[in-house]
Amino acid sequence: MDETFLATVVAAHGRSYEISRTIPWHEPPWHAVTRGKRHDYACGDVVEARATAPGQAVIERHQPRSSLFWRADGVRQKLIAANVDQVVIVTAVEPPFSSELVTRCLVAAEHQGIEALIVLNKCDLKDGLDAARARLKPFLAAGYRVLGLSAKRDVAPLEPLFAGKRSLLVGQSGMGKSTIINALVPEARARTGEISRALESGRHTTTEARLYPYRQGWIIDSPGLQTFGLAHVPLEALEACFPELRPALGECRFRDCRHDAEPGCALRALAERGAISPERWQQYRRIRAELEALARRSATGR
Numbered sequence: 215m216d217e218t219f220l221a222t223v224v225a226a227h228g229r230s231y232e233i234s235r236t237i238p239w240h241e242p243p244w245h246a247v248t249r250g251k252r253h254d255y256a257c258g259d260v261v262e263a264r265a266t267a268p269g270q271a272v273i274e275r276h277q278p279r280s281s282l283f284w285r286a287d288g289v290r291q292k293l294i295a296a297n298v299d300q301v302v303i304v305t306a307v308e309p310p311f312s313s314e315l316v317t318r319c320l321v322a323a324e325h326q327g328i329e330a331l332i333v334l335n336k337c338d339l340k341d342g343l344d345a346a347r348a349r350l351k352p353f354l355a356a357g358y359r360v361l362g363l364s365a366k367r368d369v370a371p372l373e374p375l376f377a378g379k380r381s382l383l384v385g386q387s388g389m390g391k392s393t394i395i396n397a398l399v400p401e402a403r404a405r406t407g408e409i410s411r412a413l414e415s416g417r418h419t420t421t422e423a424r425l426y427p428y429r430q431g432w433i434i435d436s437p438g439l440q441t442f443g444l445a446h447v448p449l450e451a452l453e454a455c456f457p458e459l460r461p462a463l464g465e466c467r468f469r470d471c472r473h474d475a476e477p478g479c480a481l482r483a484l485a486e487r488g489a490i491s492p493e494r495w496q497q498y499r500r501i502r503a504e505l506e507a508l509a510r511r512s513a514t515g516r
Contacts, residue, residue, distance in 0.1 A: 217264070217265040218263070219263060220261070220263075221271075222258065223258060223260075224239070225422055226422055229252075231245075231246045231273065237427050244270065245270055249274070256423070257296070259277075259297065262276075280297050281328050283296075283301060283322055284446065285441075285444070287443030288445040288511070291445075295382040299328060299379055300376075300379045300380065300381040304390060305335065306390055307334065307343050313493060315385075316332065317497045318442035318501070319442060321447060322444065332359065333363065334346055334347065335363060335364065335365050336365075336366075337362045337363055356494065357457050358457075366390075369398055377429040378431045381428075383395070384439060385439065387438025389438075399428055423437065445505070449505045453498075456490065458490035458491075458494065461489075462481050462484050
């Protein structure tokens with residue numbers, strides 16, 4: 215058996231994958247492995263595979279990608295999804311969400327030119343709703359779409375936003391990503407978990423990225439995030455990943471401006487005028503310092 219075919223990665227289990235020749239699929243997914251120790255494939259990748267037995271295949275290579283959403287900390291990288299045109303960052307009224315994690319996901323999406331949507335789930339929980347909305351105001355001010363809902367009650371507002379799109383759901387554990395998947399794609403039967411109030415975080419219920427067909431497109435559910443490294447984003451590209459800073463790009467007095475204490479810094483002037491929220495400005499500064507430290511370590515070999 216030596217048939218070669220194109221397929222889409224519909225689930226990633228470490229170094230093994232499920233691939234399907236059609237979406238929606240008309241046959242059970244194939245079980246696929248990679249050559250050697252390669253595992254640089256992501257859910258949503260279109261791959262060239264070679265059949266080795268009925269339902270078994272080896273992935274040879276991936277086709278050119280339109281986008282790749284991933285995280286990296288300078289030592290390791292984790293591919294999350296390929297060929298998506300929309301990243302949906304799911305937050306919730308409870309448990310508390312990390313604004314910085316939201317920003318980091320947005321930076322990764324901006325770097326790849328992927329549209330972003332922020333969902334505030336569990337809006338039926340009135341205690342904490344106003345505070346959660348207030349924490350999302352800086353993202354609204356930056357021009358991002360923010361949609362509030364209660365996935366256990368009604369996901370109808372999401373339906374037109376997902377139809378015909380290739381969407382990725384990301385967020386911390388416990389935000390309700392799997393609940394959204396179950397509501398939009400009932401046959402998915404994705405597992406959901408209870409919130410661990412003692413830890414103020416959700417128990418991990420999704421352990422792998424998985425793709426579900428949806429209305430001429432698809433949705434990828436992904437494991438809960440706790441951290442999100444941005445080592446793959448070039449330092450010189452970081453400012454453009456913050457929409458609020460784009461009007462001042464190239465306007466600093468010095469070409470090598472670090473946007474810290476240098477005179478004539480156009481970005482800092484924007485921050486001082488309130489064009490970017492203090493919280494988002496501090497997040498930008500922290501990410502920049504992180505990327506600078508990685509660059510120094512790379513230069514010195516340490």
